[in-house]
Amino acid sequence: MNGRRMFLALAVVGIATAVFFLVRSAQSDVVYYLTPSEATERRPEFPDGRRFRLAGIVVPGSVVESGGEYRFNVTDGADEVPVLLVATPPQLFGEDINVLLDGYWENGVFVSDEALIRHEETYETPSPTSVEAAG
Amino acid sequence: MTKRILPVLAGLALVAALAVALSSPPDVLQGDFVRILYIHVANAWLAFLAFGVTAAASIGWLVRKKPGYDRVAAASAEIGVLFTAVTLFTGMIWGKPIWGTFWDWGDARMASTALMFFVYLGYLALRRATPDRQARARRSAILGVIAVVQVPLVYFSVVLWRTLHQGLTIRPDSVQMEPAMLVALLVNVGAFSLLYLALLTARVRLARLEEAVEAHERAPAGRAVTAPRLETGQ
Amino acid sequence: MSRFWRQALQVAKRDLLVEGRAGEGVGIVLPFGALAVFVVPLATSGSASLLADLAAPVYWLVTLLFGMQLALRQTATETVPQRRLLVLLGLDPVARFVGRTLSAWVLLIGLQLVLIPLVVLFYEPEPVPTPALMLPALALYALGLAMLGTLAGDLTVGLRTRTALAPMLAAPLAVPLVMGASQSLISISRGEGILTWTLLLVATDLALAVAGVVTARPLEETAT
């Protein structure tokens, strides 16, 4: 029965260690989405047409709409990526909003046909100024 | 007496919670949609709690072998499945206007919550499939212990993976929420906790009554066998 | 060799000997799984690129579902008199869990090795740069499924609805395994690291092993 205890102790330590490194490597390794800097940096890994997801903040003043297509830039504070969105964006889409785009590179432009809003875990009530700004 | 008080309290609390949720200020980004969050989060939290109670009661049964633990484990799992279903449903309603989609397969939180739902559906199926009460208690207690492994996986999935779902709002070191909204959330969590308690006690009481009916005038098996009413003819 | 490992190996050997005689896994489950691999192309439009994309998902689906069939095969299900006999022989319930897992593991690896060439041949997926890198993931995946199959089988022993119930209990719990193995394959074909997914598989396998050891004693009583 001592063997049983020893195994359980070792296994729990093993699970803890595995989960610890899992969390660490998951944050760098697992590509659910790329930030604009990562997307620029790892450009060679994603040839034109290969799909991935890109997440960033819509740069204020960059949104141009024409015939149901939207052109804008997304940023993570460091790099900016030009985006062409060929779909109807969600209700909350707008400047300074965190978006998650599904698409691929095409001649240096990220072409996306699906946009989702990624909202942060912070919740705020509108301040008087922002209410006016939202209009 | 108490069996009347708890449902009434839970009902009043739910009305109050709804009032607070509707009167609380809108979110700067999400506007009025943020009100769905109060119900969504309260249900998700109670689903975790319910499955945690199932696991604890399962361990209790394995150690003590008292039928009371089994009743609590079963009742809590049933309520947990119900709350998980509400969580998934409200999450989808919320996701459409906010994220722009009902469901996203790449999202670890959504996928793992759906899995948790199926794990506990399996738990209930196992209970239904086992007629003998002792065997049912033992088998479901074992599964109740194995299944709870899923719960932390769901909770931490947003930390483990970069997901569409937002991270943890309420963390030990900071609460990233305006006080008025936090109050609304806490009132809802409180109200749904009362609902959970009311449902749990009612379900446990029902289970006890079911068993009493079953046990009513059961004679030893041997007493049901009498001498055959046949004679050998000459 | 310690008493524990002698008992575990005896149980594993018995299971494999029974399988060798009855042939339920090799003769029935395996061909049935292979048939499932053939049905998918028949139900598609015949597009080669679509089939190539489907190769991996079909492979994981078939190994999961038919792997469960294999682990829960009827001929390996111990009857009540057999279980009672083993209990009275002083068989350590943990050794029994380990032995049953080992035999199921061997059969599951066999299933995988048969299905891989079939899928590659008939679906023509894009070649993986270094296929040997998949071996640890496949082994860990099969090990996890073997433990889950053993646990689910013991939980449902003697129940009338067992054939559907046991896979239903095991399948959702198997998802971290499927995820770890399938994402390993995707990472390898992209030339990325597989550390994360290997860790996920290791953590899940260890958690299942702990579950198996902890529940072995209470499970022993389900059959008596």
Add this chain to the structure above:
Amino acid sequence: MTDPIVQLRDIGVRFGTVPVLVAVDLTIAPGEVVGVAGPNGSGKTTLLGVVATLIRPSSGTGRVLGAALGTDDVRRVRRRIGLSGHEPAVYPDLTLAENLRFVARVAGVTVEAADRALADVGLAAAADRPAGRSSHGMQRRIDLARMLMLEPDLVLLDEAHAGLDQDAEVIIDVILERTRRRRGGALLVSHDAERLTRQVDRVLRIEAGATV
């Protein structure tokens, strides 16, 4: 060594809400062989399960080979209990010899002892026959061969005479004789009262879950 092999006091067993045993008292002294008789459904087989430590009593107290029933203590003594139930405990896909050898290896007994026991019960010539394609009587003999091989201190036979011919009867006689000599105990359940009284020291009657 005057402690009884088995001592049950006021044992009750319920399956779900159905009581199967309600008040059973039983003592087996060292060297004693006890028979159990009673009509269908009276709880004979359940009683045997309780004595074998396989069925946990719902009420009452009992000790088997010194271990208190319902506690983990029983694990220590299980190896010394031999049980032959209604259905023989054999693997139909394994041969008769393989069945015994598997048991020998798990229990930590030599393979030679298994082969010797097989010959002792008269199955040496059928050693390579799959158990599933052997008759019920042959399977019962495997159960008995196991008792010869493992020499349990507590022998439990359910429907001791079912499916056995006169030759095989001798095996039971030998097992009981050796058990008596070891100062072990035995409990036999049978419908055949005549054969039973010949082999046992006393007969216990149970009716509707209670000893009478």
